[in-house]
Amino acid sequence: MTAPIRVLIVEDEPLTAEAHAAYVARLDGFAVIGSVDTGRAMLAAVAAERPDLVLLDLNLPDVHGLQLVRALRSAGSAVDVIAVTAAHDVRAVRNAIALGIVQYLVKPFSYRAFADRMTSYREFRRGFEDHRALTQADIDERLGTLRPVAPAEHEKGIARETLEVVRDALLEMADGGSASEVAAATGLSRVTARRYLEHLAGAGQVDKDVRHRGHGRPEYEYRWLR
Structure with a gap:
């Protein structure tokens, strides 16, 4: 723990x-x-x-x-x-x-x-518990966690239809899911899935935590707050 x-x-x-x-x-x-x-x-x-x-x-x-x-x-x-x-x-x-x-x-x-x-x-x-060398994408992701996410009605680039698709996919995942898993379930790109998941987390609808599985690098897991 x-x-x-x-x-x-x-x-x-x-x-x-x-x-x-x-x-x-x-x-x-x-x-x-x-x-x-x-x-x-x-x-x-x-x-x-x-x-x-x-x-x-x-x-x-x-x-x-x-x-x-x-x-x-x-x-x-x-x-x-x-x-x-x-x-x-x-x-x-x-x-x-x-x-x-x-x-x-x-x-x-x-x-x-x-x-x-x-x-x-x-x-x-x-995000820095993994001691391997970080890529630019890794660094951007970690710095991004310090920035508050804008509310749904004010955030540009958030489509209601796509938001509902991501929400429904996450609701089907009883144990939560990563951006990659949500992307696979919806047909969206990982980047798009993560953006919508981050949006839901910022709105207080989704819990976000770090998942450690196996020997790979940790990833964020999102779980719908029921």
């Missing part, structure tokens, strides 16, 4: 920190290992506990969160960081991206928005 992603929460508002911990507890594949309320405490916790992921408020009482990320990178730490903050000015967002922050959540947000970003991050991380 895959070990849970170990999460450190960095938030100076106690009620907000508790809410974030409660949100994380509702998600599969994550475990909160601690919560701190200052930048100094965060640096100490990262060094001592070695979390996989930091949920970081940028506006801390002793130091700005982006300075902390710079300090981590200078020290050689590759810990992943998701900004969870009220700061949304252009400079803050651009600097966060430049420092490699993998997701950016602007307060206040719903549990659904939080879960979407965390699930995308989990899939992104799992």
